[in-house]
Amino acid sequence: MVWNWQQDQWPQFSWRPDELEGLEKAFLKQSGVLIGAYFHVDPADKDQLAIDLMSNEALKTSQIEGEILDRESLQQSIRRDLGLATLPFKAPPAEQGISRMMVTLYRTFGEPLSAVALRQWHAMLMNGRVDIQCIGRYRTDPQPMQVVSGRLDRPEVHFEAPPAGQVSREMARFIRWFNETAPDGKKPLPPVTRAGLAHLHFVSVHPFEDGNGRIARALADKALAQGLEQPSLSSLSQVIQKRKKDYYDALARNNRELDITDWLVTFGGMIVDAQAYTETMIRFLIEKTRLYDRIRGQLNPRQEKALARMFREGPDGFRGGLSVGNYISITGTSRATATRDLQELVALGTLIRTGEMKSTRYHLPAQVKATGT
Numbered sequence: 001m002v003w004n005w006q007q008d009q010w011p012q013f014s015w016r017p018d019e020l021e022g023l024e025k026a027f028l029k030q031s032g033v034l035i036g037a038y039f040h041v042d043p044a045d046k047d048q049l050a051i052d053l054m055s056n057e058a059l060k061t062s063q064i065e066g067e068i069l070d071r072e073s074l075q076q077s078i079r080r081d082l083g084l085a086t087l088p089f090k091a092p093p094a095e096q097g098i099s100r101m102m103v104t105l106y107r108t109f110g111e112p113l114s115a116v117a118l119r120q121w122h123a124m125l126m127n128g129r130v131d132i133q134c135i136g137r138y139r140t141d142p143q144p145m146q147v148v149s150g151r152l153d154r155p156e157v158h159f160e161a162p163p164a165g166q167v168s169r170e171m172a173r174f175i176r177w178f179n180e181t182a183p184d185g186k187k188p189l190p191p192v193t194r195a196g197l198a199h200l201h202f203v204s205v206h207p208f209e210d211g212n213g214r215i216a217r218a219l220a221d222k223a224l225a226q227g228l229e230q231p232s233l234s235s236l237s238q239v240i241q242k243r244k245k246d247y248y249d250a251l252a253r254n255n256r257e258l259d260i261t262d263w264l265v266t267f268g269g270m271i272v273d274a275q276a277y278t279e280t281m282i283r284f285l286i287e288k289t290r291l292y293d294r295i296r297g298q299l300n301p302r303q304e305k306a307l308a309r310m311f312r313e314g315p316d317g318f319r320g321g322l323s324v325g326n327y328i329s330i331t332g333t334s335r336a337t338a339t340r341d342l343q344e345l346v347a348l349g350t351l352i353r354t355g356e357m358k359s360t361r362y363h364l365p366a367q368v369k370a371t372g373t
Contacts (some may be wrong), residue, residue: 001254002253003253003256003257003270004204004254004257005161005162005170005205006256007258009258010199010258011068011170011173011174011177011204011258012258013200013201013258013259013260014177014258014260014261015193015259015261015264016261017193018260019193019205019261019264019265020193020264020268021257022266023265023268023271023272024190024191024192024268025270026272027191027192027224027272027275028253030272030275030279031133031228031275032278033128033279034275034279034282037279037286038282040286041043041282041285041286041289042286042289043331045091045285045289047082047084048164048285049233049282050073050082050086050106050231050233051075051079051082051084051282052281052285052314053089053105053234053235053248053278053281053356054078054099054102054106054231054300055074055075055102055235055313056097056235056238056281057073057079057102057234057238058099058102059234060072060237060238060239060240060241061098061213061214061218061240062094062098062214063200063237063246064213064214064237064240064241064244065213065214067094069094069095069098070091070095070149070289071093073092073095073189073314074091074095074099076089076091077089077091077096077099077100078099078102078103078367079096080099080181081099081103082103087123089216090092091127092128093127093129094127094128095232095329096127096128097124097125097126097127097128097284098124098125099121101121101124101125101126101218102218103118103122103224104124104274105218105221105225106231106233108231109222109225109231109232109268110225110226110229112182113175113178113179113219113222114175115171115172116132117139118171118175118207118215119136119138119246120136120141121215121218122135122136122137122208122211123135123136123212125215126210126211127293128270129291130192132209132210133167133209134161134208134209135253135342138164138168138171138207138208139164139167139206139208139209140164141164141209142163142164142165144161145161145164145206145225146158146159146160147160148160148161157256158205158250158252158255159181159206159251161204161206162205162206165191167205167207168308170205170207174201174202175206177200177201178219178223179299181197182194182226183226183229187208190227191223191224191226191228192264192268192271193264193268194227194266195219195220195221195224195227195271196220196221196225196260196263196264196267196268196271197260197264198216198219198220198264199216199217199219199220200223200254200255200260200267202215202216202219203216203251204255204276205234217237217240217287218238218269220234220236220267221236222236224271232342233278234271234274234275234278235274235275235277235278235281235294236270236274238250238274238277239270239273239274239277243270246266247266247267247270248340250263250266250267251261251263254276259347281299281314281315282317283354284314288311291350291365294349295325295348295350298348299350300341300343301331302331302337302341303341303344304348305330305331306322306327306330306341307345307350309330310322310364311364315340317363317364318363321354321355321361321362321363322342322351322361322362322363323360323362324338324339324342324360326357327341327362329341330336335360342362344364345362349365350365351363351364351365352364352366
């Protein structure tokens with residue numbers, strides 16, 4: 001099996017720009033829509049929007065790799081790292097680490113890429129890990145770095161990365177390429193194309209013992225943010241998690257060839273879909289603010305707690321809707337009180353009721369969940 005990095009022309013990737021023109025235009029157009037929508041977010045809510053989007057991205061990029069993080073701990077960590085926390089809070093190591101990485105990316109997106117920055121990202125991601133030998137530095141194990149699946153006695157090798165001895169040289173070349181293709185570099189590339197190339201090139205080198213996928217997605221986000229000249233607050237990992245099979249299939253199809261048009265089209269489509277999801281989140285926050293303004297002072301503490309819990313689920317809301325049982329679990333109240341509280345929320349227009357008897361469910365109003373897309 002010959003991998004892309006073993007070919008004579010590596011890393012001179014090729015692609016058909018005409019097949020990406022539509023995606024590049026869609027990205028720029030949607031970016032304008034996002035900026036317009038963001039303009040209407042209440043100033044007091046802009047920080048919360050950044051926290052929500054960064055925490056969602058951190059949760060999903062970790063979930064893609066099979067790591068499940070705690071949302072509340074992650075949001076508290078991001079709030080602290082942004083300097084917005086008012087109370088002391090101790091989060092688990094994994095949540096602390098990825099929070100620092102996300103906030104660092106958010107604040108320094110415009111800076112050139114460096115080996116120091118990448119190693120710092122890796123050290124943040126691996127915070128608390130005791131099973132990793134090379135934390136904050138490139139891998140050194142002489143054994144092949146392989147992506148495998150299947151039985152231990154008959155593994156299927158999906159990819160094998162360059163030997164550890166080549167990694168420093170490969171990464172120096174990658175970092176130089178990334179900076180030269182920036183908007184102000186010697187060889188600028190369109191943002192969608194550059195983000196897709198950065199992701200595939202980086203995972204092909206696989207420079208770290210673990211965390212390569214998460215860092216590759218962060219690099220794609222950095223490329224997009226540099227193209228927009230502002231933090232992208234991307235929902236890319238949200239979309240990738242929903243289309244994980246397509247994502248990994250596209251990577252597998254394109255790790256043996258240097259013509260990567262297929263990968264760039266697939267990944268570019270995910271980038272545009274991620275923008276649409278980010279717009280959904282922005283509009284969701286705007287409608288949430290309007291709803292709270294309308295009902296301010298009319299809810300009891302139980303209702304406020306349950307409604308806040310529903311909003312934390314985002315535009316998709318509770319899967320299948322909120323039941324009386326859910327309400328009891330969230331608030332710790334009795335069934336009779338839960339039923340009465342929910343009836344009051346319906347009367348206020350805060351929730352919509354569907355179904356009857358055991359099938360009764362409660363949902364956020366349609367205008368709150370509307371995507372605007």
